[in-house]
Structures are given as structure tokens and as C-alpha cells.
Amino acid sequence: MRRLAALSIRWKVTLASMIASVTVLAVACAVFFAHELGRARVNLGRSLQVRADTIGLVSAASILFDDPKAAGEILEASRVDPGIVTAAIYALDGRPFATYRRRASEENAPVVALAADTMEGRFVGDRRLVTRPIDFKGKRVGFVALESDLADLSDVKSGFMLAALLVLALCIGIGWLLALQLQRLVTRPILALVESARTISRDRDYSVRVVVRGGDEIGVLARSFNEMLEQVEERDVELEAARGTLEHRVAARTRELQLEIGERCQVQATLVRQTEELTRSNADLEQFAYVASHDLQEPLRIVASYTQLLAETHDGQLGPDAEKYVRYAVDGALRMQNLISDLLAYARVARAPAPPQTVASGDLLSRALDNLQLTIEESGARVTHDELPMVRCNSSQLVQLFQNLVGNAIKFHGERSPKIHVEAVCRDGETEFSVRDNGIGFDSKYAAKIFVIFQRLHARGKYSGTGIGLAVCKKIVEHHGGRIWVESRVGQGSTFFFTIPQAAPDREAKEEVRHVGVEAS
Amino acid sequence: MLESKQAKLVTILLVEDNPADAELTQEGLKRAKVLNRLHLVEDGEEAMAFLHREGRYADAPRPDLVFLDLNLPKIDGREVLSMVKADPELEHIPIVVLTSSDADVDVMRAYKAKANCYVKKPVLFQEFLATIKVIDDFWLSVVKLPHDPA
Numbered sequence: 001m002r003r004l005a006a007l008s009i010r011w012k013v014t015l016a017s018m019i020a021s022v023t024v025l026a027v028a029c030a031v032f033f034a035h036e037l038g039r040a041r042v043n044l045g046r047s048l049q050v051r052a053d054t055i056g057l058v059s060a061a062s063i064l065f066d067d068p069k070a071a072g073e074i075l076e077a078s079r080v081d082p083g084i085v086t087a088a089i090y091a092l093d094g095r096p097f098a099t100y101r102r103r104a105s106e107e108n109a110p111v112v113a114l115a116a117d118t119m120e121g122r123f124v125g126d127r128r129l130v131t132r133p134i135d136f137k138g139k140r141v142g143f144v145a146l147e148s149d150l151a152d153l154s155d156v157k158s159g160f161m162l163a164a165l166l167v168l169a170l171c172i173g174i175g176w177l178l179a180l181q182l183q184r185l186v187t188r189p190i191l192a193l194v195e196s197a198r199t200i201s202r203d204r205d206y207s208v209r210v211v212v213r214g215g216d217e218i219g220v221l222a223r224s225f226n227e228m229l230e231q232v233e234e235r236d237v238e239l240e241a242a243r244g245t246l247e248h249r250v251a252a253r254t255r256e257l258q259l260e261i262g263e264r265c266q267v268q269a270t271l272v273r274q275t276e277e278l279t280r281s282n283a284d285l286e287q288f289a290y291v292a293s294h295d296l297q298e299p300l301r302i303v304a305s306y307t308q309l310l311a312e313t314h315d316g317q318l319g320p321d322a323e324k325y326v327r328y329a330v331d332g333a334l335r336m337q338n339l340i341s342d343l344l345a346y347a348r349v350a351r352a353p354a355p356p357q358t359v360a361s362g363d364l365l366s367r368a369l370d371n372l373q374l375t376i377e378e379s380g381a382r383v384t385h386d387e388l389p390m391v392r393c394n395s396s397q398l399v400q401l402f403q404n405l406v407g408n409a410i411k412f413h414g415e416r417s418p419k420i421h422v423e424a425v426c427r428d429g430e431t432e433f434s435v436r437d438n439g440i441g442f443d444s445k446y447a448a449k450i451f452v453i454f455q456r457l458h459a460r461g462k463y464s465g466t467g468i469g470l471a472v473c474k475k476i477v478e479h480h481g482g483r484i485w486v487e488s489r490v491g492q493g494s495t496f497f498f499t500i501p502q503a504a505p506d507r508e509a510k511e512e513v514r515h516v517g518v519e520a521s
Numbered sequence: 522m523l524e525s526k527q528a529k530l531v532t533i534l535l536v537e538d539n540p541a542d543a544e545l546t547q548e549g550l551k552r553a554k555v556l557n558r559l560h561l562v563e564d565g566e567e568a569m570a571f572l573h574r575e576g577r578y579a580d581a582p583r584p585d586l587v588f589l590d591l592n593l594p595k596i597d598g599r600e601v602l603s604m605v606k607a608d609p610e611l612e613h614i615p616i617v618v619l620t621s622s623d624a625d626v627d628v629m630r631a632y633k634a635k636a637n638c639y640v641k642k643p644v645l646f647q648e649f650l651a652t653i654k655v656i657d658d659f660w661l662s663v664v665k666l667p668h669d670p671a
Contacts, residue, residue: 294592294622301621301644302541308646309548330645337644341623 009190013183014176021175022168029164040156044083044128048148051081052132056144059089060136063097071098078102083148085127089134090143097142126150189218193225206233289347292340300340304333335466342468346453349397349475356480359395361433362388365422368402372410381410385422391431391500397476398500402435404469405496409437411463414491429502430482436495441488451484473498531557531661534584536568536601537619538593542642546588546619549653555661560584565596569604572611584614586660589636591620591627599630606635613667617656 007015055074062070071089075098078084087100127147134142189210196210206229210222311318311326318326362385369376369383376383383406391398402422409420416438424433442450442457449455453471477484477498488494533550537543543561550557560581562568568589571578587605591598602618605611615637620627623641631639640656643649660666 290622290624290626294620294624294627297623297644298539298542298621301642301649302539302545304644305545305646305649306541309545312646334644 010183010187013186014179017179017183018172018175021179022172025168025171025175029168033160033164036160037153037157040153044148044150044152045130048084048128048130048146049132051078051084052130052144052146055087055089055146056132056134059098059144060134060141063089063091063134063142064136068098072100074098075100078146081148083152084146085149086147088145090145092140092142186218189213189222193218193222196225200229206236285347289344292344296340297337300333300336304330307333339466339468342466342472345400346468346472346475349472349479356392357395358390358392359398360388361391361393361398361424361431364393364395364398365402365406367399368406371399371403372407375407375410379410379413379418381413381418381420383420383422386424388422388424388433389426389431392502393480393500397479401473401476401498404473405435408469408496409435409439409494411465412437412439412458412494414438414440426502430499431502432497432499434495434497436493438493441490441492441494443490444488447486447488450486531555531586532582532584533557533559533586533588534568534571535559535561535588536563536565536593536598537561537588537590538563539590542590545646545649546653549650550657552650553654553657555657557661558582564594565598565601568593568601569596572605572614585666587614587616588619589616591618591622591631599634602631602634602636615660615664615666617660619656 004012055078059071059074062068062074075087075089078087078100079102082102084100085102089097089099091097127149129145129147131143131145133140134144189212193210196208199208200206209226209229212219212222212226307326307329311323365385365388375381406420406422410418419438421436422433423436424431426432446457450457451470451474454467455471456465456467473496474484477500481501482499484496484498486494486496535543535546537546547559547561550559560571562571567578568587570576571581572584574581589598589601593601596604598618598620602616605614605616612635618631618636618639619642620640621642628639638656640652643652
């Protein structure tokens with residue numbers, strides 16, 4: 001069965017038509033054969049009957065004349081018919097009157113028995129029996145019985161078989177040739193389809209088309225196949241075009257990227273150069289800071305100390321003016337020293353970008369207030385605050401910021417004892433702090449100016465300070481990516497606001513805790 | 522009260538390149554009423570010669586205390602500090618760094634080089650005097666200094 005399934009469709013179609021035609025032919029032969037056989041039999045019976053009647057007609061006289069010899073001779077005449085095996089003439093009483101045997105070998109075989117009931121004849125085994133009455137002038141005188149073999153029938157059979165075989169062989173031959181030719185009608189388009197499919201799958205050539213013959217199902221299949229191929233080909237072309245476009249775009253983008261990379265390399269080189277310059281200028285600044293903190297202070301100290309020593313050694317000998325001058329000189333030197341240390345603090349804000357930590361701003365305010373403890377006690381200030389949030393910041397700088405703002409608020413107090421309140425709100429991704437005081441306040445037109453370094457609103461004699469403290473505050477806030485501003489009215493106190501972004505930009509730097517000078521202290 | 526405890530004459534080496542500063546320190550010591558013999562050298566090289574008793578300092582005494590400025594000509598005060606503290610003969614001598622600098626880096630480096638203390642000179646003369654007095658009281662009266670057998 002599996003072998004059958006593996007057969008080519010050509011052979012399947014051929015075989016199918018062959019099997020059908022041979023079967024039909026065989027059935028026809030069989031029917032025809034049966035019919036022929038029946039007719040042969042009838043003919044045989046009929047000729048035997050005629051012969052028996054003839055014998056009866058001729059032998060009636062011999063029976064009447066009781067001449068068995070003559071009857072025997074008449075029977076002997078049956079020898080002309082090679083089919084008759086035995087024959088007998090019976091008297092009316094059933095006594096055999098004359099017998100005939102074709103061959104001596106048949107001697108033992110009983111001569112056909114009288115069978116009155118088979119006047120029409122019958123087949124017994126491979127023999128045919130027939131019994132006919134013998135009448136003379138309307139009076140029954142005896143019976144004749146004949147026994148014939150079926151040699152004639154066999155001849156008919158074998159002849160027919162031979163003929164049938166010949167016809168069958170001829171038909172198979174012709175049928176095979178016809179089937180072989182006719183199967184092409186069905187298989188050729190299928191095979192063409194198969195061949196095309198094979199070519200396409202092998203060569204990936206979608207331009208191949210199947211030749212469409214006829215409008216039958218195979219034709220429909222072939223047309224559908226062609227349509228499918230057309231679609232595939234169209235898609236192939238589109239795909240090719242898309243690939244072309246894509247390659248073009250990739251090439252273009254690659255060129256752009258190369259250009260961009262080139263630009264970035266240049267930018268990076270510039271950055272490296274700038275970083276180097278920055279490092280150098282930082283080193284210069286470091287050097288400046290050192291010079292400021294050492295070399296500038298030494299002459300200052302000498303001036304101040306010797307002015308004082310001079311005054312001391314001439315105690316009482318200097319006039320009141322001279323003593324005043326000495327005081328001015330010493331004050332100048334002291335202020336110069338404060339200026340230097342505050343300037344250093346200002347410079348350090350940008351130089352010490354410690355990594356931002358997340359800390360409780362309330363703790364930082366407490367640290368600032370600890371640092372201001374003496375000032376707070378002396379001024380009798382009351383500093384209160386709401387609950388303060390966690391912030392990401394450089395904690396030492398934020399302490400400095402609180403310290404400067406609270407210190408400022410205390411310093412610029414009015415006649416009332418200073419009251420300072422610190423609070424914070426979180427909004428828009430940043431924390432907004434406010435430091436509110438009940439101090440002297442100032443005209444709001446100076447609101448921006450007071451954050452400028454060395455900018456002061458009051459005479460030196462009234463309020464001390466270098467004018468750097470709020471500049472330091474601004475720098476610290478901006479260093480954290482925030483803003484600082486102030487709202488104030490003369491005599492109504494001031495509120496300083498500053499914001500710290502909740503996710504401060506990461507800055508890579510080593511923690512470097514430095515003490516920054518305070519204007520307020 | 523302190524003088525009674527400090528019967529011995531204290532030898533101090535002052536390393537200071539600025540005569541004005543040197544004089545201020547001398548004045549301070551004088552007013553602190555510490556019985557002392559002050560030797561002044563003006564640079565690090567001389568300071569080392571003095572301590573090693575070389576050249577014209579062959580007969581120099583071994584100081585009980587050194588007042589050292591940091592910024593000095595020739596050999597820097599920081600180097601002097603390192604050299605003294607690395608010398609088994611001299612390392613026991615207490616060194617007071619007395620300077621105008623309040624740079625963090627100087628303070629840290631001085632203590633890392635085993636300075637015994639670091640003092641920034643105050644600007645005001647009165648404060649300076651007070652500082653010198655405190656140093657003297659502490660190093661020359663309060664603490665017990667190692668006795669140099671030489």
C-alpha cells in the first residue's frame with residue numbers, strides 16, 4: 001500500500017483506468033461465457049433428442065417384428081456421432097431390446113436405464129441422458145435411451161476460454177496504451193505545476209509561470225498558483241526596494257553618525273582641554289587660597305600687632321586722636337582678615353562639591369543653630385521651625401546656608417527681640433525652604449542686589465560684616481541646582497526663600513569637609 | 522607660681538625669618554616672665570645646623586622647645602619638622618608650629634609630620650601675648666619635658 005502511495009500520479013491514473021477496464025471486461029466475458037455455455041447445453045440436449053426420436057422412428061418396425069439385430073444395427077449407426085457413449089432400446093415392459101456401447105471399456109457401465117420421468121433429458125455427472133418413447137401409428141411400442149458425454153461442451157468451453165483470453169490480452173494491451181496516452185490529460189498540468197513549484201523552491205525564481213490549460217480544477221489551481229506567484233513576486237520586488245531604501249538609509253545614517261562621532265570627538269577633546277584648564281585654574285585658585293590664608297595674613301598681623309604695641313609702649317603719651325587712629329588701623333586689619341576668610345569660604349563652595357547625601361534638613365538646621373548658640377543667647381533670639389523634610393544635599397554646605405541666613409536674621413533685628421521661623425514645603429520636584437524674621441527688613445528694590453558679593457545695604461558702623469555671607473548662600477543654593485530669593489519690606493521683616501531639587505544632580509567629588517566662615521558670627 | 526616650679530633655665534630655639542614676627546615672639550616671651558634663653562635662626566638650614574651643632578653652632582645648646590614657622594627660606598619649616606622627627610637624636614624635642622597659616626592642609630601636614638602642636642598667631646597683639654603665655658605655661662611649666670643628658 002505504501003508502495004502504491006509512493007507511485008507517481010501518472011502511474012496511479014494509468015493503473016486506476018487499467019484496473020477499471022480490465023474488471024469491466026472480465027465481468028463481460030464471464031456473462032458472455034455463461035450465456036454461451038447455457039446455449040451449448042440446450043443445443044446438445046436438443047440434438048440428442050432429435051437423434052433419439054430418429055432412432056425411435058427407424059427402430060419401431062424392428063420392435064414390432066421382434067428383430068433385435070436390426071435394432072442393434074440401427075443403434076450401431078449412432079457411432080457417427082462421437083458424443084454418444086451408450087444407447088439402448090427398451091420394450092414396453094422395460095426389457096432392454098438392443099444396446100450399444102461406444103467403447104468396449106464401457107462394457108461394465110450400465111447401459112442407460114430407462115427413465116420414463118426424463119423424457120426431456122437430463123445431465124447426470126458429466127453425461128447427458130435422454131429417453132424418448134417409440135410410437136408406431138399412435139401406439140407406443142417401446143422406448144429409446146441415449147447417453148452422451150459432454151465433449152462438445154468442453155470444446156465449446158475451451159474454445160471460448162481461449163477466445164476470451166485473447167480478447168482480454170488484446171484489450172489490456174490497447175487499454176494500457178490508451179490509458180498511458182489519456183492519463184496525460186490529467187497528469188500533465190499537475191506535473192507541470194509540480195515542476196514549477198520545484199523550480200521555484202530550488203531557484204527562488206518567482207518569475208516562473210505555469211502554463212494554464214483548460215478550465216477544470218487543475219486549471220483553477222494553476223491560475224491560483226500563478227496569482228500567488230505574482231503576489232510573491234510583487235512582494236519580493238517591494239522587499240528588494242525596501243531593502244535598497246533601508247541600505248541607503250543605513251548608509252546615510254552611518255555617515256551622519258560618523259560625522260556626529262567626529263563632532264563628539266572634537267567636543268570631547270575640547271572638554272578634555274577645558275577640564276585640563278579647569279584643573280590648572282583650580283590649582284591656581286588653590287595656590288591663591290593658600291597665599292590668602294597665609295601670606296596675606298602675616299603682614300596684616302604685623303601691622304595690627306605693632307600698631308597696638310606702639311600704642312602700648314606710648315601709653316598716655318599719645319593724644320586722643322592718635323589713639324583713635326590706632327583703633328582705626330587695628331579695625332582695618334581685623335576687617336581685612338575677615339574679608340580674607342569670608343572670600344576663602346566663598347571660593348570653597350564651588351571647590352568642595354561633596355557627593356550629595358540624603359539627610360534630615362532638621363538636623364542640619366540644629367547644627368547651624370548650635371554653631372550660632374552664642375549669638376542666639378546674646379541677642380535673645382527665638383528660632384522655631386516646622387517639621388523639615390529629608391533633602392539630598394551637601395550637608396556641611398546646607399549647615400552653612402542655614403547658619404548664614406539665621407545669623408543674618410539675628411544680626412538685622414529691630415527693636416523687638418528677634419523671632420525667626422524656618423519652614424519647608426515640597427512642590428514640583430523641589431523642596432522650598434523659607435527663613436522668616438521680624439527684623440528691620442529692607443526696600444524690595446534691593447532684593448536682587450543683596451546677593452551680590454561685597455554688596456551691603458548698611459553703613460559699616462551700624463552692622464558689621466563683609467558683604468560676602470549672602471553671596472555664599474546664593475552660591476551654595478546654585479551649586480545644588482536651586483534658587484534663592486527674598487521678600488522684604490522696611491520694618492516688616494524679611495523672608496528668605498531657597499529651593500533644593502529633590503533629586504539633586506550627582507556630582508562626582510570626594511568628600512571634603514571644610515569650615516566655611518560666617519558673616520553673622 | 523610657675524617660676525617657682527621652673528627653676529631651670531629653659532632653652533628655646535625660635536625659627537622665624539621675619540624679624541618683626543621674631544621680635545613679637547620675644548616680646549611675648551619676655552612678658553610671659555618665663556626664665557628663658559632664646560636662640561633665633563632665620564631659615565631651615567640654620568635651624569638644622571643649630572640642632573646638629575654644626576659650623577658656627579658647634580657650641581649650641583640642645584633646645585628644650587622649638588618654635589617653628591612653616592614658610593621659611595632655603596629649607597622649609599615642614600621639611601625641618603620631618604627631618605627633626607626622623608632623627609633619633611632630635612625626635613624627642615617638642616616642636617610648636619607657630620605660624621600665620623590657618624590652611625587646613627598645613628594643619629594636617631604638620632600633625633602628620635608629628636608636630637607636637639599647631640598654633641596660629643592671632644592678629645591682635647593682646648591675643649598674641651595671651652597665646653604665647655598659654656604655650657609657655659603649658660610646655661615650660663605644666664608638662665614634664667625630657668631631660669637631655671648631653
